[in-house]
Amino acid sequence: MQIPYTVAERPDTGLYNAKLGIWLFLASEVMLFGALFSSYILLRTGGGEGFLVGQDELNVPLAFVNTLVLIFSSVTIVMSWASLRLGDFAKYRLWMGMTILCAFAFMGIKAVEYGAKFEHHLYPSTSNFLAIYFTLTGLHALHVVGGLIVNGYLWGPGAKMFASDPQRFINRVETAGLYWHFVDLVWIFLFPSLYLL
Amino acid sequence: MSGHTAEEIRSEIRKYWIVGFALFLLTVVTVGVSYLDLSVGLAIFVALLIACLKGGLVAAVFMHLISERQAIYALLLLTLVFFAAVMLGPSFGRLASSAIG
Amino acid sequence: MSVLEQHPEEAHHEHPRESFWRRYVFSIDHKVIGIQYAFTALFFLLFGFTLMLLMRWQLAYPGRPLPLIGGLLGAANASGGIMLPEFYNQLGAMHGTIMVFLAIVPLAVGAFGNYVVPLQIGAPDMAFPKLNMTSYWVYLPGGLIMLASFLLPGGAANSGWTSYPPLSVTATMGQTAWLIGMVFLITSSLLGSVNFIVTIIQLRAKGLTFMRLPFFVWSQLVTAFLLLLAFPPLEAAAVLQLMDRLADTSFFMPSGLVVAGEVVRGAGGGSPLLWQHLFWFLAHPEVYVLILPAMGIVAEVIANNIRKPLWGYKALVYSVVGIGFMSFVVWAHHMFLTGMGTTISSFFQFTTMVISIPSVVILTALLLSLWGGSIRFTTPMHFALAFLPMFAIGGLTGLPLGLAATDIHLHDTYYVIGHFHYVVAPGTIFAMFAGIYYWFPKITGRKMNDVLGKIHFWLSFVFINGIFGPMFLQGLAGVSRRLYDGGEQYAHAQPVLHWNQFMSYAAFLLFAAQLPFVFNLFWSIRKGKKVGDNPWEATTLEWAAAPSPPVAHGNFPEVPVVYHGPYEYSPPNDPDGFTPQHAAPQAR
Numbered sequence: 001m002q003i004p005y006t007v008a009e010r011p012d013t014g015l016y017n018a019k020l021g022i023w024l025f026l027a028s029e030v031m032l033f034g035a036l037f038s039s040y041i042l043l044r045t046g047g048g049e050g051f052l053v054g055q056d057e058l059n060v061p062l063a064f065v066n067t068l069v070l071i072f073s074s075v076t077i078v079m080s081w082a083s084l085r086l087g088d089f090a091k092y093r094l095w096m097g098m099t100i101l102c103a104f105a106f107m108g109i110k111a112v113e114y115g116a117k118f119e120h121h122l123y124p125s126t127s128n129f130l131a132i133y134f135t136l137t138g139l140h141a142l143h144v145v146g147g148l149i150v151n152g153y154l155w156g157p158g159a160k161m162f163a164s165d166p167q168r169f170i171n172r173v174e175t176a177g178l179y180w181h182f183v184d185l186v187w188i189f190l191f192p193s194l195y196l197l
Numbered sequence: 198m199s200g201h202t203a204e205e206i207r208s209e210i211r212k213y214w215i216v217g218f219a220l221f222l223l224t225v226v227t228v229g230v231s232y233l234d235l236s237v238g239l240a241i242f243v244a245l246l247i248a249c250l251k252g253g254l255v256a257a258v259f260m261h262l263i264s265e266r267q268a269i270y271a272l273l274l275l276t277l278v279f280f281a282a283v284m285l286g287p288s289f290g291r292l293a294s295s296a297i298g
Numbered sequence: 299m300s301v302l303e304q305h306p307e308e309a310h311h312e313h314p315r316e317s318f319w320r321r322y323v324f325s326i327d328h329k330v331i332g333i334q335y336a337f338t339a340l341f342f343l344l345f346g347f348t349l350m351l352l353m354r355w356q357l358a359y360p361g362r363p364l365p366l367i368g369g370l371l372g373a374a375n376a377s378g379g380i381m382l383p384e385f386y387n388q389l390g391a392m393h394g395t396i397m398v399f400l401a402i403v404p405l406a407v408g409a410f411g412n413y414v415v416p417l418q419i420g421a422p423d424m425a426f427p428k429l430n431m432t433s434y435w436v437y438l439p440g441g442l443i444m445l446a447s448f449l450l451p452g453g454a455a456n457s458g459w460t461s462y463p464p465l466s467v468t469a470t471m472g473q474t475a476w477l478i479g480m481v482f483l484i485t486s487s488l489l490g491s492v493n494f495i496v497t498i499i500q501l502r503a504k505g506l507t508f509m510r511l512p513f514f515v516w517s518q519l520v521t522a523f524l525l526l527l528a529f530p531p532l533e534a535a536a537v538l539q540l541m542d543r544l545a546d547t548s549f550f551m552p553s554g555l556v557v558a559g560e561v562v563r564g565a566g567g568g569s570p571l572l573w574q575h576l577f578w579f580l581a582h583p584e585v586y587v588l589i590l591p592a593m594g595i596v597a598e599v600i601a602n603n604i605r606k607p608l609w610g611y612k613a614l615v616y617s618v619v620g621i622g623f624m625s626f627v628v629w630a631h632h633m634f635l636t637g638m639g640t641t642i643s644s645f646f647q648f649t650t651m652v653i654s655i656p657s658v659v660i661l662t663a664l665l666l667s668l669w670g671g672s673i674r675f676t677t678p679m680h681f682a683l684a685f686l687p688m689f690a691i692g693g694l695t696g697l698p699l700g701l702a703a704t705d706i707h708l709h710d711t712y713y714v715i716g717h718f719h720y721v722v723a724p725g726t727i728f729a730m731f732a733g734i735y736y737w738f739p740k741i742t743g744r745k746m747n748d749v750l751g752k753i754h755f756w757l758s759f760v761f762i763n764g765i766f767g768p769m770f771l772q773g774l775a776g777v778s779r780r781l782y783d784g785g786e787q788y789a790h791a792q793p794v795l796h797w798n799q800f801m802s803y804a805a806f807l808l809f810a811a812q813l814p815f816v817f818n819l820f821w822s823i824r825k826g827k828k829v830g831d832n833p834w835e836a837t838t839l840e841w842a843a844a845p846s847p848p849v850a851h852g853n854f855p856e857v858p859v860v861y862h863g864p865y866e867y868s869p870p871n872d873p874d875g876f877t878p879q880h881a882a883p884q885a886r
Contacts, residue, residue, distance in 0.1 A: 001422050001851040005500050014266040017425045017500050023269050024492045027276040028526050034280045035531035035576055039538065039549065042287045042572055050567055060228065067224050075217035078259050082210050086203055125546035127565050132549075135541060181259045188251045191224075192244040196231035268499070279527050279626050287575035290630060290638050 007168045022175045026182050029143075033186055036139065040132045040193070053127035055194075057120060059113055063195045066109050067187060073102030074184045077151070077177045084170045089162055092173070096155045099180070103148040110141055133194050140186055147180050216258045223251050324435075326427035327851060331434050332413030333741070338434075339405035342441060343727075346396035349389045351805060356381045357784035358802035375453065386782035387456035388448070388472065394459030395476065398584065399483050400441045402726060406591035407525070408437065410733050411494060411518045413741065417840035417848060418512050420503025420858040420880070425496040433490040440482025447475035458780065460577060463550035463570050467542045468557045474543055477536045484533045487525050494522035503839070503880075505860035509615070510879070512838045512864040513601075513608070516615055517594030520622035521587050528583035528626065535576035542568070549573075571636055578629040586625040588722055590618060592685070592729030593660055599682035599732050600664055602836045604671030605876070607865040610663035617656035617663075624653040634702045635709050643702045650700035657693055661686060672868070676834070677751035681732035684759055685725060692721030695770065710780075713773025719766045724759070731755075734819070739833050743846040744826030750818040757811035764804030768797035835876055837866055842878030 009016050044051060080095035117123075117130075124134040154176055161169040227247050235243065257263040262270075325331060355364055361380055364371070368379025375385035412430065416423055424430045447454040452470025455461065466473050498519045502511070538549040546564045550573045553566030601608045608614065630638065630646040665686055673679070695717040698704040708714060731754075738746050775794040777785040784798045785791030832841045840848075843858040858880035866877035871884070 003423060003425060003427070003501070004421075005425075010500050013268050013499060015268060015500070017496050020268065020500060021426065021492050021496045023272060024495055024526060025488070027272055028488055028492075028530050030276050030280055031283065031527050032530035032534055034283050035534035035579070036538075038284045038287055038531075039534070039572055039576070041284065042291060042569060042575075043549070043567070045288060046291055046569060050565055053565075064224065064228055068221060071217060071220045071224065074220075074255060074259050075213055078213050079210065082206055082213070085206050123545070124541060125548075125564050128548055128567050131541065131545075131547035131565075135537065135547075139537070178260055181255050184259075185252050185255050188255065189245075189248050192227055192231070192248055196227065197241055197244055275523075276527060282627055283531050283576075283579055286579070286630070287572055290575060290633075290642050291569070291571065 007165070007171060016171055018171055018175045019178075022178050026178065029182060029186075033136075033139075033189075036132070036136055037189075037193070040136065043128050043132060050127055052129050054117075054122050054130040054133070057117065057122055058133070058195050059116065060195050062109055062113055063191055066106055067191050069102050069106050069109070070184045070187050073099045073106075074181050076102065077180050081170070081173050081177050084162070084166075084173055089159075092162075093155065093159070096151060096173075100148060100151050100155060103144055103151065106144055107141065107148075110137070136190055136194065140183070140190060143183050143186070147176070147183050150176050151180065212258055216254050220251055220254060223247055223254075227251075324431060326423075326431045328412050328416050328424045328427065328430060329741075329848065329853075331430050332409050332411075334434055335404050335408030335412060335437070336410075338438060338441070339401050339409055342396050343401040343405065345445070346393050346401055347809065349393040349396070351809060352381070353386060353389045353393065354802040354805045356386055356782060358799040360783040360786050381782070383782040384456060385453065387780070388454040390780055391455045391458050391461075391476075392444070392448070395444065395455070397722075398459065398588065399480070400437075400444065402588050402722065402730075403487070403584075404437060405730055406588070406726065407494075407518065407521060408434065408490065410591060410595065410730075410737070411521075414737060414840055415494065415515055415518050416497060416501070417740075417844055417853055418515050418838050419498060419501060419506055420839050420843065420854065420860065421497060421501035422852045422854070422857075424493050425501055426493050429489050429493050433486045433493070436482055436486040436489070440479045440486060443475055443479040443482065447472040447479070450475060460581070461539065461573075462577075463539065463542065463568075463573050464552070464555055464557070464562070466573075467539060467551055468562065474540065477540045477543070480536050481533060484529045484536070487529055491522040491525040491529075494518055495526065498522075503858050503860050506839075506879075509612070510860060510863050512594075513597040513611070513614055513618075514591075514594035516618055517590040517597075520618050521590045524583040524587050524590075524622055524625060528580045531576045532580035535573055538576075539573065571633070571638075574633050574636065575630070578632045579626075582629040582632065583625040585718070585721070586621060588726050589689075590621070592726040593618070593664075595729045595733040595736070596682045596685045597664060598838070599678045599736050600667055601865045601867070602736075602834050603674040603676055603679040603682070604667055605674070605867045606667075606671050607863070607867060608663065609667040609669075610659075611863070611865070613659050614663050617659040620656040621653060621660075624649060624656070628653055628700075631700050631702075631705075634705045640702075647700060647702045651697075654693065654697065654700070661690060661693070676735075677746070677748050677755065678732040678736035680752060680755040681728045681735070684755070685728050685732070688720060688724035688728065692717060692719075692725050695720065707776075708773060710778055711773035712769040712777050712779055715779050716766050716769030716773060719769070723766065724762045728758075731758075731815070736834070737840075738819075738822065738826075739829045740840055740844075740846050740848070742823055742826065743828060744822055745829050745833060746818050746822040746826055750814045754811060754815040754818070757814075758808060761804045761808035761811055765801050765808060768794075768801055772797055837862070837876050837878050838864055839879055843880050 003017070004010070005015075005017050007016060013020070076095045076098040080092045080099060083089075083091035083095055114134075122130055124131040154173055158172070159169070161172070227244065230243055230247070231240070262273075322330065325334075352364065355362075363379030364376060364381060368376055371379075371381075371385070375382060375388075412424070444454075450471045452472055454472040455466075455469065455476035457466035457469050457473060461473065461476065498511075498515060538547075541547040542549050542551055542564075548564040548566050548568035550570050551562060551564055551566060551568040552570060555562040555566070597608060597614065628646055628649045630642060631650045634643050634646075695713070699708055699714060699717060735746055735751055738744070772785070772791070772794045776790045777788070777794060781787075785795060829846065831844070831846045833846075834841060836842065839858055839860070843856075844853050845855070849855060860879050861881065861883050862877050862879045864879060866879075868874065869877050
C-alpha cells in the first residue's frame with residue numbers, strides 16, 4: 001500500500017506531503033517561540049529594577065560568532081540540497097558534513113557561554129532576565145540538537161536512500177533543510193533581543 | 198518546483214552565496230548599530246527591522262518561500278495573525294490595567 | 299482501477315505475516331491506531347468519571363466516611379474513610395485534566411478522527427502512518443504519568459486543571475508530574491494535528507473537492523488547526539512553570555511572596571497573569587476542539603437519518619472555519635475578574651459575542667435540516683437529536699459568562715460548571731455515543747443492540763440533566779466552585795444546598811446507566827447482528843465504498859473517484875434512495 005504524494009507533488013497544491021507537513025510544524029514552532037518572546041516582552045516591560053541583572057554579563061562577541069556560524073550552516077545545508085539535485089552525492093556529503101560541524105561548533109560555543117555564567121554564579125534563578133535568557137537559548141539549543149541528530153542521520157545511515165529512491169531522499173534533505181533554516185531564523189531574532197537590546 | 202535544469206540550479210546556488218554574504222554583513226550591522234546611542238524605542242525598532250530583513254532573506258531565498266505555493270503563504274499569514282495575538286495580548290492586557298502582575 | 303491493478307507487483311507478492319506486536323501493538327494502520335485511542339480514551343473517561351463520583355459523595359455528605367472504599371483510599375487521602383480537602387482538590391484538578399486531555403480529545407480526534415477521516419476522503423491511510431503510531435505511543439505514557447501522580451507523596455496535582463500560579467508553583471510533587479504529562483500530551487497532539495491537516499489536504503480522492511467533503515472532515519480539519527497553533531503557548535508555559543518549580547525562576551512568582559510563613563526562594567518580579575494568558579490562549583481554542591468534532595459527528599448522523607441533504611452546507615462550512623479563527627481571540631473572557639481593565643475586557647467581550655454567531659448558525663442549520671425530513675429514530679439519531687437542545691442550553695448559558703458585567707456575579711461559581719458541562723457532557727459525550735453506535739457496524743461488521751442502546755440513551759439523558767441542571771441554581775445563588783464541602787459553610791448557599799444530594803444521586807444513577815452500554819459494546823463485538831457494508835444506507839465514502847470492516851491495508855478494494863456531494867439523499871431520480879459520493883454519473 002502506497003501513500004500518494006509522498007514523493008511526487010499533488011497537482012492542485014503543488015506540494016509533496018512532507019513539505020506541507022514541515023511547514024505546518026514550523027508554524028507551530030512560530031507559536032512556541034512567540035509565546036516565549038511574548039513572556040519576555042511582558043516581564044521586561046513590567047519588571048522592576050532587578051529584572052535586567054546579568055544582561056551586562058552576556059558574551060556578545062561569542063554570540064556574534066555563533067550567529068555567523070548558524071548563518072553559514074544555513075548556506076551549507078542549502079548547498080547540500082542543491083548538490084543532490086545536481087546528482088553530486090560526494091558534494092552533498094561534504095556540505096551536509098559542514099552543516100553538522102557548524103552545529104557542533106554552535107553547541108560548543110554555547111557550552112562555553114553557559115559554563116562562564118555558572119562560574120560567575122549566574123543562574124536562571126538569579127534574575128528574570130537570566131531566566132528567560134536560559135529558557136529561550138536553552139530551548140533553541142535543544143532544537144539545534146534535534147536538527148543535528150536528523151542531519152547526522154541523513155549524512156550517515158539515511159543516505160543509503162539516495163541510491164534506491166533518489167527523489168524521496170532529496171525531498172527528505174529539503175524538509176530537513178527547511179527545519180534547519182527555521183532554527184537559524186529563530187536565532188536571528190534571539191540574538192539582538194537578548195544580547196543587544 | 199522550479200529549478201529543474203542544472204543551469205537553473207546553478208543560478209540558485211549563486212543566489213545562496215550572495216544572500217549568505219548579505220546575512221553576514223547585516224549581522225555586523227546589527228552589532229554595530231547596538232553601539233550607537235539610540236533611544237530605547239528607536240533601538241528596538243532598528244534592531245527588529247534588521248532582524249526582519251535577515252529573517253525575510255532566509256525565508257524567501259533559503260526556504261524558497263518566494264517561489265512557494267499559495268497554500269504555504271496562506272498558512273503563514275494565518276500563523277502571523279495568531280502570533281501577533283499571542284505576542285501582544287498579554288502585554289496589552291497589562292498596559293491597560295492597574296492590576297499587580 | 300483497483301489497487302492491485304495499479305500495483306501489479308503486489309498481486310504476486312505475499313505479504314509476510316505480521317508479528318503480533320506489529321499488527322496489534324505498534325501498528326501503523328490508522329484503523330488499529332484509532333481503536334487503540336478509543337479503548338484508551340474510554341478507559342480514561344471511566345477513570346475521570348469515577349474521580350467525579352468520589353467528589354459527588356463528598357459534596358452530598360460532607361464529612362461522612364465513603365462507603366466500601368473509604369478505607370482503601372489511604373490515610374493521606376481519606377483519614378478514617380472521610381475525604382480530606384487536599385484529596386478533594388486532587389480529584390477536582392485531575393477530573394478536569396483527565397476528561398479534557400486524556401479522554402475527550404483523544405476520543406474525538408485520536409479515535410474518531412483517525413478511524414473515519416481517511417475512509418471518508420477515500421485515502422488508504424493517514425499521510426504519515428508512522429507518525430500516527432508515534433502520536434499514540436506518546437499519548438499513552440503521558441496519560442500514565444498523570445495517573446501515576448496519585449501515588450506520589452502529596453498526591454496528584456491539586457491546583458485545578460488550570461494550574462494557576464503562585465499556588466501551582468508552590469504545590470506538591472504531583473504538579474510537576476502534571477506538567478511533564480502535559481508536555482507528552484501536547485507533543486502527541488502536535489504530531490497528530492500535522493498528520494490530519496496533510497492527510498485532508500493532500501490525500502483526498504480524485505473529484506473530492508473541499509466543498510464536497512463530509513462536514514465531519516471539515517470539523518476535523520479546523521480542529522487540527524486549533525491544536526496545531528494553540529497548544530504551543532501552553533507548552534511554553536508548562537516549561538516556564540517547570541522552571542519556576544524546579545529551578546527557582548520567577549516567571550510567574552511575584553516579589554515578596556510568603557507561603558506558610560516562609561519567603562519564597564527566587565528573584566521575584568514575575569507575573570501570575572502571564573500564566574493565565576498563556577494557559578487560556580490554548581485552553582479556549584481547546585474547548586472548541588472538544589465541540590467541533592462532536593458537531594461533525596452529529597451532522598453526519600442527522601444527515602443520514604433525515605434522508606435528505608443537510609440544510610445550509612455552505613453556511614456550516616463557513617461557520618466552522620469562522621469559529622476556528624475567532625476561537626483564538628476570545629481567551630481573556632476567562633480573565634474578566636483579574637483587573638485587566640475595561641478596555642481589554644470590552645475587546646474580549648465583543649469577540650466572545652461575535653463567536654456565538656457561527657455557533658448558532660451551525661445549530662440552526664442542523665435544526666432546520668430536520669424540517670421536511672423523513673426521520674429515522676435509530677439509536678445514534680437519539681443521541682444526535684438530544685445534542686441539539688443540550689448544546690443550546692450550554693451555549694446560551696455561556697452568554698452571561700461572556701458578558702463582563704454579569705460574569706462578575708457568575709465567575710467561579712457553579713453556574714460556570716453547569717455551563718461547560720452541558721456543552722461537554724450531554725453535548726460532546728452524547729455525540730461520541732452517537733458516533734460509537736453509528737460507526738460500530740463499519741468497524742466490526744455487526745450492529746450494537748438497539749434496545750440496550752435506547753435504554754442507555756433515555757437513562758443517560760434524564761440523569762445527566764439531573765446532575766447539571768441544578769448547578770445553574772446553585773451558581774446563581776453564589777455557590778463557589780472547588781469547595782470541598784459544597785458550600786456548607788456559607789449562609790448564601792443554604793437555600794440551594796439540598797441540590798447537592800440530588801445531583802449526587804443523579805451522578806450515581808448516570809454511572810449505572812452506562813452499564814448497558816458497556817455490556818452492549820463488548821457483547822456486540824462477538825454476538826451483534828451481522829450487517830452488510832452499508833447498513834445505514836449512507837452516501838459518504840466510508841460506508842459506500844469500503845467493506846465492513848475495511849480492507850486491512852488500503853481500505854478500499856477499488857480506489858474511489860468522487861462525483862457527488864456528501865449528502866445526496868432522496869435525489870430527484872431516486873426519491874426513495876440515495877446517491878453514494880462515488881457513484882458514476884448516469885450515461886445520457
